[in-house]
Amino acid sequence: MDRETVEELICKAKDLRDRLIVELQAQCGLKIGELLKVKASDVSDRKLILRGPKSGKESEVAFMPEQIARRVSEYIQRRNFSPEDRGFPICCSTARPLIKKLAAGSNVVHAA
Numbered sequence: 001m002d003r004e005t006v007e008e009l010i011c012k013a014k015d016l017r018d019r020l021i022v023e024l025q026a027q028c029g030l031k032i033g034e035l036l037k038v039k040a041s042d043v044s045d046r047k048l049i050l051r052g053p054k055s056g057k058e059s060e061v062a063f064m065p066e067q068i069a070r071r072v073s074e075y076i077q078r079r080n081f082s083p084e085d086r087g088f089p090i091c092c093s094t095a096r097p098l099i100k101k102l103a104a105g106s107n108v109v110h111a112a
Contacts, residue, residue, distance in 0.1 A: 012102045016075055020068070021088060021095065022102065024048070028062040032095050040076045041083035045069065 006026045013019035024030050034050045042049040046069040048062040064072065076087055088095075 009099075009102045016071070017088060017090075018098055018102070020072055020075060022099070023068050024062075024064065024072070027065055027068055030062060032092055032099075034062075036086065036088050036090065036092060036095060038087045039083065040081040040085050040087055043069075043072055043076060043087065048072075 006022070009022050010019055010026070013022050021032075021035060024035055025032065028048065030048075030050070031054065034053055037051055038048055039051075042051065046064050046066060048064060050060045050062055052058070053060045072087070081087065090098075
């Protein structure tokens with residue numbers, strides 16, 4: 001996806017949670033399954049700890065751009081998540097239609 005298309009999807013996301021999901025996938029190269037497993041305690045400064053990634057390792061680290069890291073931290077604080085709460089408490093079957101809805105009307109090709 002080109003940068004302009006990604007920016008369009010981000011702008012279409014009105015809810016902060018949805019916007020962060022799109023931004024983190026685009027800017028950090030995260031798969032939706034990896035992102036949805038992230039707990040509040042997995043966020044530290046500009047780092048996201050990914051538990052059980054597809055690489056087979058126990059964990060990996062993804063680095064966030066500073067602005068996104070700040071918004072993720074604010075989002076977690078505003079929602080009063082405990083350290084063990086998932087930062088994005090939705091499932092893949094909820095996230096996929098969300099992304100498809102944001103992509104509607106764009107030149108985005110997605111897998112079914």
